[in-house]
Amino acid sequence: MPPGLHLLHRLRRPPAAAAAVPELCPVCGDKVSGYHYGLLTCESCKGFFKRTVQNNKKYICAENQDCKIDKTHRKRCPSCRFQKCLIVGMRLEAVRADRMRGGRNKFGPMYKRDRALKQQKRALMRANGFKTEAAASLVSSNQTDSAFTGSFPGLYPVPIIQTTLVPTTHYNHNCYGLPSLGTSTPSNPSISTQRQYTSSNPAIKSEHTDIHMSSQASVLGDHAYSEELQEETFSPQVPRMPQLVMEFLRCDPDELQMQRNIAAHLQREQSSWEKQGKPTAFSFMCRMADQMLFSIVEWARRCIFFKELKVSDQMKLLHNCWSELLVLDILFRQVQHGKRSSVLLVTGQEVELSAVASYADPTLAHLVQRGQELLEKLHGLQVDRQEVVCIKFLILFNPDVKPLESQPFVESVQEQVQGALLEYTLCTYPQYLDRFGHLLLCLSELRSLSTLAEDYLCCKHLSGEVPCNNLLIEMLHAKLLHVHTSW
DNA sequence: TTAGCCTTGAAG
DNA sequence: CTTCAAGGCTAA
Numbered sequence: 001m002p003p004g005l006h007l008l009h010r011l012r013r014p015p016a017a018a019a020a021v022p023e024l025c026p027v028c029g030d031k032v033s034g035y036h037y038g039l040l041t042c043e044s045c046k047g048f049f050k051r052t053v054q055n056n057k058k059y060i061c062a063e064n065q066d067c068k069i070d071k072t073h074r075k076r077c078p079s080c081r082f083q084k085c086l087i088v089g090m091r092l093e094a095v096r097a098d099r100m101r102g103g104r105n106k107f108g109p110m111y112k113r114d115r116a117l118k119q120q121k122r123a124l125m126r127a128n129g130f131k132t133e134a135a136a137s138l139v140s141s142n143q144t145d146s147a148f149t150g151s152f153p154g155l156y157p158v159p160i161i162q163t164t165l166v167p168t169t170h171y172n173h174n175c176y177g178l179p180s181l182g183t184s185t186p187s188n189p190s191i192s193t194q195r196q197y198t199s200s201n202p203a204i205k206s207e208h209t210d211i212h213m214s215s216q217a218s219v220l221g222d223h224a225y226s227e228e229l230q231e232e233t234f235s236p237q238v239p240r241m242p243q244l245v246m247e248f249l250r251c252d253p254d255e256l257q258m259q260r261n262i263a264a265h266l267q268r269e270q271s272s273w274e275k276q277g278k279p280t281a282f283s284f285m286c287r288m289a290d291q292m293l294f295s296i297v298e299w300a301r302r303c304i305f306f307k308e309l310k311v312s313d314q315m316k317l318l319h320n321c322w323s324e325l326l327v328l329d330i331l332f333r334q335v336q337h338g339k340r341s342s343v344l345l346v347t348g349q350e351v352e353l354s355a356v357a358s359y360a361d362p363t364l365a366h367l368v369q370r371g372q373e374l375l376e377k378l379h380g381l382q383v384d385r386q387e388v389v390c391i392k393f394l395i396l397f398n399p400d401v402k403p404l405e406s407q408p409f410v411e412s413v414q415e416q417v418q419g420a421l422l423e424y425t426l427c428t429y430p431q432y433l434d435r436f437g438h439l440l441l442c443l444s445e446l447r448s449l450s451t452l453a454e455d456y457l458c459c460k461h462l463s464g465e466v467p468c469n470n471l472l473i474e475m476l477h478a479k480l481l482h483v484h485t486s487w
Numbered sequence: 488t489t490a491g492c493c494t495t496g497a498a499g
Numbered sequence: 500c501t502t503c504a505a506g507g508c509t510a511a
Contacts, residue, residue: 033491035504044490050506051488075489094505101506102496111504 026088027081028074035111038091044074049085052078053095117423241386241427244420248389251303253295255333262291263347281359282460283467289326290470292346296325297471300396305413313404317396319478323450323457324395331371331446332388335378363456370449377442381435386428390421391443454479 023032025042036046051057059079061067067080074081086092094107269287270279279287300306300318309317329346337344343351356368399411425435454476460466461476 037504042490043492046504047490048488054506078488096505099506100496101494102503103505104496104498104503105505107504108498 027084027090028069028071030071030074035107035114036090037094038107038110039089039114041090045081045085045090048074048078048081049090050095052082052085053092054099057082117426242420242423244416245386245390245424247304248393249386251299252385252389252392253299258295259346259348262288262295265291266347279467280465282465286457286466286472287470288346290467290472292326292329293322293471293475296322296329303393305393305409306396309409310405313406313410316401316404317398317410319475320398320401321395322475323454324446325392327371327450327453328388328391328395328446331375331378332383332385334375335383363459367449367453367456370452374442374445374449377438377445381438381442383439383442384428386424387421387439390417390424391439393417394421394443395446 023040024030025032025045026039027041027045030042030044032040033043033046034040037049041049052059057078059077059082061077061079063077063080065080065083067073067077069077069081069084091107094105096105266284266287297318300314306314306317333344333346339350341353343353343356345351353368357365360368394414394417397410397413397417399407399414401410404410421439422436425439426433429435457466457472458476458479461473461480466473466476
């Protein structure tokens with residue numbers, strides 16, 4: 001084993017910065033002064049939004065409708081500023097047509113719930129001591145977790161990198177399983193989505209004089225809002241599923257399909273092996289892992305957020321996390337399998353643990369032992385599929401991977417997924433307040449386990465025992481290359 | 488036009 | 500009563 005490998009891995013995954021950032025305006029990053037028109041914003045963006053809507057102002061961007069909006073530049077392009085106001089979720093309906101002063105509006109309960117959720121998060125974070133690396137940013141500036149957005153319209157950090165501006169309308173239209181999400185061309189998502197967004201949003205270029213009259217004005221966020229209102233009014237006792245989690249479930253591959261594909265592939269391979277003599281169990285496992293990796297890459301390529309990234313970033317993220325995804329996949333299959341005495345393979349075959357023990361060398365035996373321990377924790381938690389799909393995204397969108405071209409995007413996805421997972425756990429298992437913290441601990445354990453597994457495979461590879469010409473080898477090479485170049 | 492501060496008034 | 504998110508005012 002190359003010297004310092006463990007240390008290097010620890011260096012590769014530095015703990016996140018600890019301090020919680022005070023709440024920032026999602027439009028310009030200035031200091032938040034309270035809830036205004038649907039979400040926490042600064043005083044100036046509140047005023048700007050009010051003036052724009054009340055006076056029915058029309059702005060035209062002199063550039064490409066992708067101007068940077070921050071505290072210093074916010075005055076420069078009102079068109080993009082207003083657009084950003086809508087993107088982050090400010091509500092046209094909250095501007096009163098009659099200009100009545102004082103009192104409260106229908107958003108009151110949402111603000112309250114949002115506050116309660118935020119407070120719960122802070123308490124949880126404190127209880128967890130901010131030790132888990134994913135936790136620190138949760139109480140920071142993002143409002144992706146806000147109750148009334150259903151975890152979605154967030155994405156506000158995205159326009160910082162102007163290349164991946166994602167319109168929220170698509171997601172809102174596609175919640176609860178409608179099929180057409182993400183029709184943008186992968187080659188240049190920014191342009192296509194931007195166009196769809198501006199052309200489909202009457203608030204930006206055309207008249208919106210009727211917004212006060214029509215409760216069904218087709219403006220950004222209406223869907224999320226009306227759903228929220230419905231839920232608030234009619235079914236407050238039913239736990240909500242954050243829309244992001246719904247979307248993750250939709251992206252997740254079908255287990256049976258995968259089982260068939262991989263089994264068929266291995267069957268085909270096996271017929272050619274027979275000519276070369278009997279393969280070892282280890283070699284068989286490698287080929288199976290290889291096929292699982294293909295599935296993982298295929299899943300990632302097709303899933304929300306990831307497909308918006310450049311290939312170079314996609315590669316870096318996958319090179320970083322392939323083993324974690326692989327181990328998680330294996331472990332969750334065992335959770336569903338439910339039997340402690342045998343291992344369920346992706347092909348559907350069952351292998352007795354005693355058989356594994358008799359075959360394993362000490363290092364592998366230790367790996368299996370660690371896997372069993374983590375599996376016990378997952379069993380204890382009765383971790384569900386919704387949580388696992390979220391964890392997969394937490395693993396994939398690791399903001400510690402550097403350098404990335406779309407670093408802010410990856411960070412914002414990480415934060416959104418954390419928010420969605422926390423919201424899901426709080427809503428689905430309200431009696432179990434620390435569940436989110438326990439899941440993050442499992443994730444941390446999973447990371448260390450997968451690092452060990454990678455090291456083990458590297459060792460085997462260096463001694464020539466891993467079958468050639470596959471994805472597994474490429475991942476291991478990337479790892480070895482990384483060790484080499486950064487040492 | 489902007490943005491900080493002020494006034495208002497229903498909800499809790 | 501207090502809270503706080505609406506709209507209003509105004510100097511820069």
